[in-house]
Every structure is written in C-alpha cells, then in structure tokens.
Amino acid sequence: MLPGPTNVPERVMRAMMTHIINHRSDDFVELYTEVIEKTQQVFQTQNDIVAFSSSGTGAVEASVINLIKKGDKVIIPVNGEFSSRLSQMLEWQGANVIKLETPPGQNATFDQISEAFDNNKDLKAFYVVHNETSTGTMVNYLDKISDLTSRNNAYYVVDSVSLLGGAELPVDKWNIDVCIAAGQKALAAPPGISPISISPRAKKYMIENPPPTMYFNLARQFKYYEESKHTPFTPALPLLYAYREALRMILEEGLEARFKRHKACSDALYSGLSSIGLTPFAKEEDRSITIIALNYLEGLEDKTFRNTLAQKFRVLVAGGFGNLKGKVFRVGCMGEVNRYHVMRTISAISSTLAMMGYKTNAQEGLKIAEEKLKAL
Ligand SMILES: Cc1ncc(COP(=O)(O)O)c(C=O)c1O
Numbered sequence: 001m002l003p004g005p006t007n008v009p010e011r012v013m014r015a016m017m018t019h020i021i022n023h024r025s026d027d028f029v030e031l032y033t034e035v036i037e038k039t040q041q042v043f044q045t046q047n048d049i050v051a052f053s054s055s056g057t058g059a060v061e062a063s064v065i066n067l068i069k070k071g072d073k074v075i076i077p078v079n080g081e082f083s084s085r086l087s088q089m090l091e092w093q094g095a096n097v098i099k100l101e102t103p104p105g106q107n108a109t110f111d112q113i114s115e116a117f118d119n120n121k122d123l124k125a126f127y128v129v130h131n132e133t134s135t136g137t138m139v140n141y142l143d144k145i146s147d148l149t150s151r152n153n154a155y156y157v158v159d160s161v162s163l164l165g166g167a168e169l170p171v172d173k174w175n176i177d178v179c180i181a182a183g184q185k186a187l188a189a190p191p192g193i194s195p196i197s198i199s200p201r202a203k204k205y206m207i208e209n210p211p212p213t214m215y216f217n218l219a220r221q222f223k224y225y226e227e228s229k230h231t232p233f234t235p236a237l238p239l240l241y242a243y244r245e246a247l248r249m250i251l252e253e254g255l256e257a258r259f260k261r262h263k264a265c266s267d268a269l270y271s272g273l274s275s276i277g278l279t280p281f282a283k284e285e286d287r288s289i290t291i292i293a294l295n296y297l298e299g300l301e302d303k304t305f306r307n308t309l310a311q312k313f314r315v316l317v318a319g320g321f322g323n324l325k326g327k328v329f330r331v332g333c334m335g336e337v338n339r340y341h342v343m344r345t346i347s348a349i350s351s352t353l354a355m356m357g358y359k360t361n362a363q364e365g366l367k368i369a370e371e372k373l374k375a376l
Helices: 010-014 026-043 056-065 081-092 110-119 142-152 200-208 218-228 237-253 255-275 302-313 339-355 362-373
Strands: 048-053 073-078 096-101 125-129 155-159 178-180 193-198 291-295 328-332
Touching: 010 237, 026 048, 026 193, 026 237, 048 056, 048 218, 048 237, 056 081, 056 155, 056 178, 056 193, 073 081, 073 110, 081 096, 081 125, 096 110, 110 142, 125 142, 142 155, 155 200, 193 200, 193 237, 200 218, 237 255, 255 291, 255 339, 255 362, 302 328, 302 339, 339 362
Parallel strands: 073 096, 073 125, 125 155, 155 178
Antiparallel strands: 048 193, 178 193, 291 328
16 A cells, blocks of 8 residues: 555566567567557547656656756746655756745645746746645646646646546646656556656657757657657566556556546545544645545654554555654555455554554444445
8 A cells, every 4th residue: 555666466467477579679569559559548648658667757857858948937836755856856957946835735726826827927837746645635726727838838747656547637638748657656567667748849849959868868769759669778678568568457447437446445545544533634625546644643653553554464554755754654545456455454554553552443434434435
C-alpha cells in the first residue's frame, strides 16, 4: 500500500521474462508502436508520446529543459516536496518563477491562480503537480486551466506522476500541452518507464529550440520515432514489455471502470481509517484519490508503527517527507488496489494501533468501508 512503487500484477511481471531483442528491429517497432498507441489511449490524447526509460523525475526534467529558457516567466503552485522540486528545476533552468505557495495539505484556489494569470500576461508556461504525493492533495480544477493558458497564450504542463491511470485526466479535452506520468504508480507497472505527451504546438517549439542536452532531448526522440519508430538510445526493453502488458490490462478493464474502482477504494480508505480514529492530513476538498495521508495520533512513533504494520501484518505504508516526517503516514491507493487491499489495510492498521495501546474500533471501520465499496 505504498504511494509507489505499487503492486505489479503477475501477468505484467511475467511479460518481462522474454528475450532481449534488437532495439533496431521490426520486433522493437511492433513493441514500441503498441506502447505509444496504448499510452495515447490512457492519456486520452492524439498528441505525441515518448516513453522514457527513466523514473518520473527524468520525464519531469525533460518537460522543463525542452520548454523553458532563461528569463521565461512561469507560474507554479507549490505546497509540498514534488511541487518544490519542480519549481527548483525551473529556477535552475533560469526561469522567472512565480510560486503560488500554500500550506502543505491545502491547494491554491482556482481564483488565486486566475489572479496570478491576470497579473502576468507575459507568461510562458503554467506548471502544476496534479497530485502532491508528499501530502496527499489533488488539484480538482485542471479542466478549467486551459481557459487561462489560452488567454495568456501560455503552455500548460501537468506532472500527473502519481495520479494518471487512477483518475480522469483527458489530456486533449483539457488542452494540456505536456503531461507526465510514471509506470510505477497508478499504471501498475514496474518502476523505470515514464511516459510524457507533447502537444503539436509544444513539439514545434521544442524542435525549433532544442536544448543543449542529449538523453532527455525531445526533438531527438521525435526525429527517431518519425523516421523509424525507434528510440534514440537503448531502451529498458524488459520494462517496456512489462509496461505494454500493464497498458493492455488498463484498457481491458476500461478507463471508466478503473477510475471508479480507484475512487471507491479511496472513499472506503478515508472513511474506514477515519472511523478507527485517524484523521486525514489534507483539507477535505483537496484530498487525493490515490494517496491517503493521515496524521499520527499523539505519541504514535512513526518507525515503530510502520515496522509493526510491515512485520506483523505485511502491509507497507510510507512515512512523511521533510518536516512532516513523524507527523503523517501515507497509504497508496493505486494500480491493482481492490476490496481485498482496502479491508486488509484497515484491519491491519487497526490491529497495530490496538497492539500499541490505542483505542480503536476495527469493526466500525470495516463496516463503513464495506458501504463505500458497494459502489464497485
Ligand atoms: C508528483 C510526483 N512527481 C515526480 C515524482 C518523481 O518520480 P520518481 O521517483 O519516479 O523519479 C514523484 C514520485 O513519487 C511524484 O509523486
């Protein structure tokens, strides 16, 4: 139940047990074109896709170095570790970064964002972390942002590393220029493949203004794909096989059913864990579907709690980041997550709390969770 890497289905794991093919062969073309086409379906886009052999940070960095030049004005909401890292990458690139800072667990409102656009007509781009994994918040108004980006003629870039595949994110409908995901989160693949989509106008800009970089150079990726359906460099072949299988499973389930399953499990975890005595960290209207961050109870020691949960009940959850270390823990609700994981997690957390001397009511938690799971 980690916020990534998440559980990987057996079928996806088995897909890796195959020969290492020549990445300049027809077999590779067949593999990679299927990966690209199926990623387009999952991103709900006709845009170009590149599946980087890297962790999510590589694809996020690519979104910065291919689009932003020294002095470009960029707006980014910042309220946790991943939005801070992204704003740092933008600063390192020499951008003039306008940070809309809010306390962790709370998102900037749409009105605050709209006001920042009004005050910065000469904007180059708006960057946003869709789902702030470090604190369990999710931005709920991404559908409305393109009204602002088109008004200011700015690029729209979304880091959806920890949400895409687990909740609605129609890239074309919402006019997102660059969107980033990662295999090891809601896509339920092993870590190491990170897809990124690029709109035609962003692509044109990147081809005309390529960055002085080799591996994450998107213009080079477009060129190789257009000429031969290859990647410029040797891709992580076993991981691509696994990622393809994960995409097949997502599309077999259907996006709508998958989003519904994530939402029902998330609602069940929030309600079940609340009723055994824990309180969610994030403000109610900003709560993430895929990451449930919970406040530690008074005196509950992070390491002892998580070690007991892992060793006695084989349930893995994550701790907090930075100054939230020891104050919150995070439960992932993504990928394969289902009724079994939800019920087992609530009962294991409840048992751990009881073992550590806290009053808790597992029966109540499970009953409420079961109610929410009826939506499945
Ligand atoms: C929102 C977000 N962005 C970027 C990253 C970085 O991804 P990775 O650890 O795969 O490099 C993460 C990782 O958890 C994330 O949650």
